[in-house]
Amino acid sequence: MVPAPAPDIEAQTNNKTATESPGIFLKANRPVTLKFEEVVYKIKTIKRGLLERKGKSEEKVILKGITGMVQPGEVLAMLGPSGSGKTTLLTALGGKLGGQLGGSITYNGRPFSNAMKQSTGFVSQDDLLHPHLTVTETLVFTSLLRLPNSFTKEEKVQHAEAVITQLGLTSCKNSIIGGSFVRGVSGGERKRVSIGQEMLINPSLLFLDEPTSGLDSTTAQRIVSTLWELSNGGRTVVMTIHQPSSRLFYMFHKVLLLSEGNTLYFGRGSGAMEYFSSVGYSPLVAMNPADFILDLANGVSSDDMHHEDQILVKESLVSAYKSNLADKLKAELQEINDNQFQDGSDAKQFGRWSTTWWQQFCVLFKRGVKERRQDSFSGLQIGEVVVVACLSGLLWWQSDVSHLQDQVTILISLYFAQIGD
Numbered sequence: 001m002v003p004a005p006a007p008d009i010e011a012q013t014n015n016k017t018a019t020e021s022p023g024i025f026l027k028a029n030r031p032v033t034l035k036f037e038e039v040v041y042k043i044k045t046i047k048r049g050l051l052e053r054k055g056k057s058e059e060k061v062i063l064k065g066i067t068g069m070v071q072p073g074e075v076l077a078m079l080g081p082s083g084s085g086k087t088t089l090l091t092a093l094g095g096k097l098g099g100q101l102g103g104s105i106t107y108n109g110r111p112f113s114n115a116m117k118q119s120t121g122f123v124s125q126d127d128l129l130h131p132h133l134t135v136t137e138t139l140v141f142t143s144l145l146r147l148p149n150s151f152t153k154e155e156k157v158q159h160a161e162a163v164i165t166q167l168g169l170t171s172c173k174n175s176i177i178g179g180s181f182v183r184g185v186s187g188g189e190r191k192r193v194s195i196g197q198e199m200l201i202n203p204s205l206l207f208l209d210e211p212t213s214g215l216d217s218t219t220a221q222r223i224v225s226t227l228w229e230l231s232n233g234g235r236t237v238v239m240t241i242h243q244p245s246s247r248l249f250y251m252f253h254k255v256l257l258l259s260e261g262n263t264l265y266f267g268r269g270s271g272a273m274e275y276f277s278s279v280g281y282s283p284l285v286a287m288n289p290a291d292f293i294l295d296l297a298n299g300v301s302s303d304d305m306h307h308e309d310q311i312l313v314k315e316s317l318v319s320a321y322k323s324n325l326a327d328k329l330k331a332e333l334q335e336i337n338d339n340q341f342q343d344g345s346d347a348k349q350f351g352r353w354s355t356t357w358w359q360q361f362c363v364l365f366k367r368g369v370k371e372r373r374q375d376s377f378s379g380l381q382i383g384e385v386v387v388v389a390c391l392s393g394l395l396w397w398q399s400d401v402s403h404l405q406d407q408v409t410i411l412i413s414l415y416f417a418q419i420g421d
């Protein structure tokens, strides 16, 4: 780890202890029950030969009617082989998936809204962190940008400090994040910084795409324990995970097993092995339940199986789920009365941005300067940056989310035009 020179932001946080920090992380502000019923997602693909210019349009079904529910205080882990639809489902539940999405997804009985967006944290698989900023700087700048003006600057800094303490990042808080060319904090610490960025808004609903990928089992355990503790504060946590150890597997309150867009199991993690043995699939030797059910999701129930047998195993597990668990789950979902949620928050009370344009400009400017503190500047370089920043800013100026695709297309066209020149 490369310690960076202590910046003024850290000077503001150094005298504060965790006990002085606001206790925002003890309880979720507005507990959220997430229900999803018969979620279907289809995409259009073009099938064409190597020499063909025009191909045939085909429809591919990625999610084939997925149902489930997560309540405050619960962690739902979505497991399945690569390409089974975990990230697609997570993105859909996080309100980030456009296109042909069918079925129903509700948050306290209501559709996704601006109000819910502001109570939702989403940690994607590939984190976008600035390599030359320290852990403290990263979290303080995010805090200054994302927390509303009802907090003073000092309170925003305190929130960042509280997150650092809560996520066990105190020992590396003055180390730079690092990247491909510069050594910085470890993979686990980096992941915790990404989680911390979302924790700053004290989300009631937290989505994480593979928060443990590439980490050793002890670090993975530490991250899942943190998420488990967060759920204890009345939060709803949903994550995708590739191959959890058995220790981790039993920490999940609920497990959703996917195979090629179908559900094979939804229920308590501790009940998974019992369920699969009740439908005729038990491991021959004692093994990690996650490994066993992932084998089943690939259609592997014993060694030396042919491809055709694997297809049959998957089909039998899909129909076993439909006849044994699906109806019970639907009945459980019906029992939850959507009118019980006292969700008085009105979408109108949530503005478009938490901070003003000028505040954002100042914070981003300061962050940009700190990020480049090791660079030497020439007048030409500064001029270039200002021109590009103005052009990019104009492109997004007062933009509507519905025009996002047009703007991205213009950016890509400009990029290719530049390459062509």
Ligand SMILES: Nc1ncnc2c1ncn2[C@@H]1O[C@H](COP(=O)(O)OP(=O)(O)OP(=O)(O)O)[C@@H](O)[C@H]1O
Residues within 6 Å of the ligand: 043, 062, 080, 081, 082, 083, 084, 085, 086, 087, 088, 089
């Ligand atoms: N926009 C898209 N265009 C084409 N194919 C897509 C698109 N979105 C998803 N897919 C396909 O849908 C399937 C599920 O993708 P998804 O990323 O959800 O899988 P996953 O279970 O998260 O996989 P992994 O564990 O490897 O991340 C994959 O076969 C993927 O190629």
